[in-house]
Amino acid sequence: MLLCGLTLLHALVSGSVPIPFATVLQLLGGQAADPAAGQLQTIILQLRLPRALAAMVTGGLLAMAGAYMQVLLRNPLADPYVLGVSGGAAIGALLALMLGLGSSLVSGGALFGALASMLLVFGLSHRHNNWYSEQLLLTGIVVATGWGALISFILAISPDQQLRGMLFWLMGDMSHSDTPTLEAMLLLVCVIISLPLATRLNLYAQGPMRAASLGVAVQPLQWTIFVIASIMTATAVQLAGAIGFIGLVIPHIMRRVVGADHRILIPASALGGAILLLLADTLARTVFTPMQLPTGVLTAMLGVPLFLYLLNKGRRT
């Protein structure tokens, strides 16, 4: 929590125009005496704060969706992106970009693409009211590969002036973010929903049959997980484009830090995702300032070494 707050402050302080820490606190308190301060206030309240919040919400949603997916598939490889969701979203968004539509329609296209892709994957692997996790994972990977080919195709036939926007979208881009009020509320609701679900998730993680024998109504639980994870992923994707990696890695990192108990793991994943993505986005804005990098690039650059370090540390003890 504390770390989360500090990262947020850091994000507000840093940028092309450096603003001292004290000033940031003053401005957040609502005091803007002179015109220069007014300008700074605009930068903070209308540019940096919405973007920082969007990064946190996106990271939180993706990490939680990943934690849910890993339970549903009972497979540590599961993640909304591995399952072809980002691909579907990308197709929707790229088509909208190619047609030169506005950014809200690009978001809409991504949302639609993500949901359609998830329904396709889950529909194909849902047999006799049961999900077979291996088939689900394979179907997802194959569908994702198909989307990948389509993405290359779209990029190849697109006019040059739209290519840069498309590439940024594909790598995850927070630069068009408004204050994500609805999305933040969704994140909060999903964290709250996860609390009464968590003990059942713990049992389901040990196997559906065992969970059923211990009194868990398995099918309703599977549908609940699926619906929640889908909504969270689709929301995150329309907010920030295709930011991979967080959904896969944050639940793993958190499992090493707080253990496998979902009562703690899911809120911790939301927090961890928020911190990592916010940190990555702040770096993306500031490393080559005033040039901005795609957020997804920095996410992986931060996340890969962190994950490898934790993986090795865990093995030695």
Added chain:
Amino acid sequence: MTVLSCQQLQLNVPGKTLVSGLDWDIEAGQFWLVIGRNGSGKTTLLQTLAGLRPAAGGEISLHSQPLQQYRRRQIAQRMAILFQHQESGFPITVQESALAGRHPHRGLWDWSDQDQHETVFSALQTMDLASVMQLPVDQLSGGERRRLELATLLIQDPELYLLDEPTNHLDLHHQISTLEHFSGLAAAPQHCVVMASHELNLGLRYCSHVLLLYGNGAWEAGRIDEVIDPERLERLYQHPMTVQPGSHGNIYLPA
């Protein structure tokens, strides 16, 4: 008191009828042994009784009410099943794994694991696992894992225990102590145990009743002293048997 009863129960696997027309009452105070050749339907029967797979026909009732009318949670409060194989999940400790047995008895917001500590500890102690309580489950040996699953069942504290080959992986000492414990439970009022096993002589030593599954739909059930004889066992296992007197009754050995 009849806890669970089957009326005209039919069990199929694709292309084959395993059990047909099974009329069977399991009463409090009984310890049933279920025997039959590989693939004769022992596991299918136990999982069907637990409501985990549908029957091909007939009716199962728990305290004279159809099983389908119960919620999963209510079933889990009344019966517990030991699976033959345990699916593996994300790594957790022995204590966390055993705590799962309390789930059917806890409310949605009942999160305090401390209150459960005594129940969990005493069950782990019964199964000789108190010393490994804090270890991750994947560091246990096969037999220790088996005893952990049995301890989880004890924590679940149902009326009816369904045990699918409980002595698998257990050493001689723990085979005896485990079966001693369950026969003690079955002898107490309001509990009953059903055990599928290939450990014929151990089963005959501790159980009160036996269900023979021939794998072709046929079955026989009754008190062990009324049902078990060498001819039936030869027909059941399709193998010649020899009988020797032992300190706990007859010992049946394959010829």
